[in-house]
Amino acid sequence: MATFSTTATVDEPRISLGNDGGLPPVLTAYGDDGSGAGKPDYATRLRRARLGLLVALTPIFMLFVSFTSAYIVRQGLPTLDPQTNLLVKDWIPVKLPTLLLVNTFVLLLSSLGMELARRQFRGAAVLVSAEAHPRVSSGDQIKMPWLAMTLVLGLLFLFGQWTAWRQLAASGFYVSSTPSSSFVYLLTGTHAVHLMGGILALFVASLAVLFRKALAARSIVIDVTAWYWHFMAALWVYILCLLEFAR
Amino acid sequence: MVGGTGGGETITMSTHESAVQAHAHAAPQGFIRKWVFSLDHKVIGLQYYFLALAAVFVGMFLSLLMRIHLIWPTAALPFFGEIKPETYLSLLTMHGTIMVFFVLTTAPQGGFGNYFLPIQIGAPDMAFPVLNMLSFWTTFLGFLVLLAAFVVTGGPPLHGWTGYAPLSALQSAGPGEGLGADLWITSIAIFCIGALMGALNFITTTLDMRAKGMTMMRMPLTVWAWFITAILGLLAFGVLLSAGILLLMDRNLGTSFFVPLVTVNGQLTGHKGGSPLLWQHLFWFFGHPEVYIAILPAMGLCSQLLSVFSRKPIFGYKAMVYAMLSIGFLGFMVWGHHMFMSGMSPYTAFAFSIMTMGIGVPSAIKTFNWLGTLWGGRIRFHSPMLFAIGFVSLFVTGGISGPFLAQPVLDIYLHETYFVIAHFHLIMGVASIFGIFAATYYWFPKMFGKMMNETLAKLHFWFTFIGAYAIFMPMHYYGMSAGLRRYSQSTEVAYILKLLPLQRFITAAAFVTIAGQFIFLFNLFWSMAKGKKATDNPWEATTLEWITATPPPHDNFGGQTPVVHNGPYEYSVPGAPKDFVMQSDPEIEPAH
Numbered sequence: 001m002a003t004f005s006t007t008a009t010v011d012e013p014r015i016s017l018g019n020d021g022g023l024p025p026v027l028t029a030y031g032d033d034g035s036g037a038g039k040p041d042y043a044t045r046l047r048r049a050r051l052g053l054l055v056a057l058t059p060i061f062m063l064f065v066s067f068t069s070a071y072i073v074r075q076g077l078p079t080l081d082p083q084t085n086l087l088v089k090d091w092i093p094v095k096l097p098t099l100l101l102v103n104t105f106v107l108l109l110s111s112l113g114m115e116l117a118r119r120q121f122r123g124a125a126v127l128v129s130a131e132a133h134p135r136v137s138s139g140d141q142i143k144m145p146w147l148a149m150t151l152v153l154g155l156l157f158l159f160g161q162w163t164a165w166r167q168l169a170a171s172g173f174y175v176s177s178t179p180s181s182s183f184v185y186l187l188t189g190t191h192a193v194h195l196m197g198g199i200l201a202l203f204v205a206s207l208a209v210l211f212r213k214a215l216a217a218r219s220i221v222i223d224v225t226a227w228y229w230h231f232m233a234a235l236w237v238y239i240l241c242l243l244e245f246a247r
Numbered sequence: 248m249v250g251g252t253g254g255g256e257t258i259t260m261s262t263h264e265s266a267v268q269a270h271a272h273a274a275p276q277g278f279i280r281k282w283v284f285s286l287d288h289k290v291i292g293l294q295y296y297f298l299a300l301a302a303v304f305v306g307m308f309l310s311l312l313m314r315i316h317l318i319w320p321t322a323a324l325p326f327f328g329e330i331k332p333e334t335y336l337s338l339l340t341m342h343g344t345i346m347v348f349f350v351l352t353t354a355p356q357g358g359f360g361n362y363f364l365p366i367q368i369g370a371p372d373m374a375f376p377v378l379n380m381l382s383f384w385t386t387f388l389g390f391l392v393l394l395a396a397f398v399v400t401g402g403p404p405l406h407g408w409t410g411y412a413p414l415s416a417l418q419s420a421g422p423g424e425g426l427g428a429d430l431w432i433t434s435i436a437i438f439c440i441g442a443l444m445g446a447l448n449f450i451t452t453t454l455d456m457r458a459k460g461m462t463m464m465r466m467p468l469t470v471w472a473w474f475i476t477a478i479l480g481l482l483a484f485g486v487l488l489s490a491g492i493l494l495l496m497d498r499n500l501g502t503s504f505f506v507p508l509v510t511v512n513g514q515l516t517g518h519k520g521g522s523p524l525l526w527q528h529l530f531w532f533f534g535h536p537e538v539y540i541a542i543l544p545a546m547g548l549c550s551q552l553l554s555v556f557s558r559k560p561i562f563g564y565k566a567m568v569y570a571m572l573s574i575g576f577l578g579f580m581v582w583g584h585h586m587f588m589s590g591m592s593p594y595t596a597f598a599f600s601i602m603t604m605g606i607g608v609p610s611a612i613k614t615f616n617w618l619g620t621l622w623g624g625r626i627r628f629h630s631p632m633l634f635a636i637g638f639v640s641l642f643v644t645g646g647i648s649g650p651f652l653a654q655p656v657l658d659i660y661l662h663e664t665y666f667v668i669a670h671f672h673l674i675m676g677v678a679s680i681f682g683i684f685a686a687t688y689y690w691f692p693k694m695f696g697k698m699m700n701e702t703l704a705k706l707h708f709w710f711t712f713i714g715a716y717a718i719f720m721p722m723h724y725y726g727m728s729a730g731l732r733r734y735s736q737s738t739e740v741a742y743i744l745k746l747l748p749l750q751r752f753i754t755a756a757a758f759v760t761i762a763g764q765f766i767f768l769f770n771l772f773w774s775m776a777k778g779k780k781a782t783d784n785p786w787e788a789t790t791l792e793w794i795t796a797t798p799p800p801h802d803n804f805g806g807q808t809p810v811v812h813n814g815p816y817e818y819s820v821p822g823a824p825k826d827f828v829m830q831s832d833p834e835i836e837p838a839h
Contacts, residue, residue: 052451059481
């Protein structure tokens, strides 16, 4: 039996019926179910953005899985000493700067700030959406500068990492000094580059606040950045544990 | 006027009006926004397609130079002059890289996937149009960076498309291993980022933007193939990217991830302790799924076309879906079969061997189902169908040598011979290319609103089909006679000198086959301008791209979205007025 959900009437020449003389294809106007709508509603856009982020985190996860496997393999490999012609172990554990613990605290604190910012914007967006009041100025409602705090703490973390690298270098561990120091720079560096992506997203969201872009759009950017940010915090804790406990 | 009842109200509007009213962003008007930095997945699909078309002619030209050199080693060739052994290695590196990344990965997924995945699931665009645009331009940039390797000092790298360390990891290892190799790695890394952005879009779009009624098990097999390919890409390209980063560090920052204690020209390099095998593991963890990234879209398309042109439902739809899923899954378990010669433990090799032969099971299911679809069908031998049947033929021929190479005891003999070249060119190269040709002939009417010339298309098919076999079948014998790959001058090797006539035959066949491709090129552009006007559904197919206008409007369905009631392969349904039922037609009664 035929089932129609919504009726649409279209110009015949534009839509092929496929089965001439039979019943027509059934079309619905956009926006009735949120799937494939020209301008989907807030919930749909948020869901889609979160799904996109989840998918985007997969290759980042794979990147670090790959580095971890290389780390473990390289750790177990002996090398040939040209002087003695014997296989020797050349993995010299790197003593990590204590500063990294401070950096960890800063990043976790920034993650907390990010979460508070996310909830704040989400709440405001839902409120506006519920009241369906286009003139509500969300910028006025958001007083606590959680977003700015997160941004500052994120930059502070990066500065802390930079300082930790300088400390490492001062103690004689450059990127090519030993296999272990190569991995320290590789893992912390790749993490830092990814965190910069999060900082860029926060900058964009902050600019959107300044230019009073639609609250819903801002809220979505901040929501997915927040989840990204939490992932980066968890990833950092993992990297630190790997470097500290699997030396 | 067409219409239906229900819902208590009637909406009457022309498609054009509704498109303007309902779609969030109207179609761009300026040339730059419409054709260059377009957000429309259809335009982006075409951009990917034409990028691959340009790339395939570059790659084909390089292969022709290699073929000429193999039979005429002293000849001076255009652009490269007299071919030295290292120049030959550069040619094969660039041929492989261009073909694998910028043709086989770009056209089936980036090109046709971009154009038709949203339409086939009833969506107005990809989930993230800006990201989609960026993914194309990133890929394009990657191609330019790769081509730049031709013009820098030292020329392109020598290390093959697999980039084995330590050759690829040392600047001083040979001409082309300097800046050329850095450009090569950078290009691959850029390509990875573009491919990852594309995969993200494909997965999110498939999961979240399907029209009402388009359940996962009502998706055309093409959509399933693009979806699974995107998942493979998502998992594989991140690993290649990581390997590329490590390689760049070895080359430029003095680290030793992949470089052991090694001398170049008697001088110690300063590296020590790295593992060339680590590169191979990371590379092939990507490299084997890449084979399926290249061929899965062609499998999906082939399933589609065999059903359409046999006027029969696909034989075993669910089995096809599960077979593709298991091919994708197993594809991540078998990378070690590329490394049987690396000195791996025989127990490990055995495990990889068993898993590899396990892929034969879903592959056989697919082949059986394709033949089952053809069986008893009222076959219409249009050009897309010819290429689809050609694909099945090549898939079987190229695939059957897989179990040979999957056994370490045989692979140790055949590795590094032309047998391997013949195997992967048939299955990964030519079979996938047949998928691209089939897709072009099948979807050209929808994309450009014109029909391609059928006579030229058939001529092109026979040239290519016979030509491909003429090129690659003799290579099996050449390989079994211990004809080694990567040797630039087989005329210098006494024991295979007597096989030179075979090499001459292969080169002649390559010339004729490549000449045949100009028929395609002419047909493509001639038909765009002068082709017969296409109707909206010239093949009488059932999927959603055939219910919309030709070419589809900016938002695909003119401001509306289809509702799906049927599966994608409802052909010859008993009691139906025609021999096909569109996916958006009212639900058909189950067969009694």
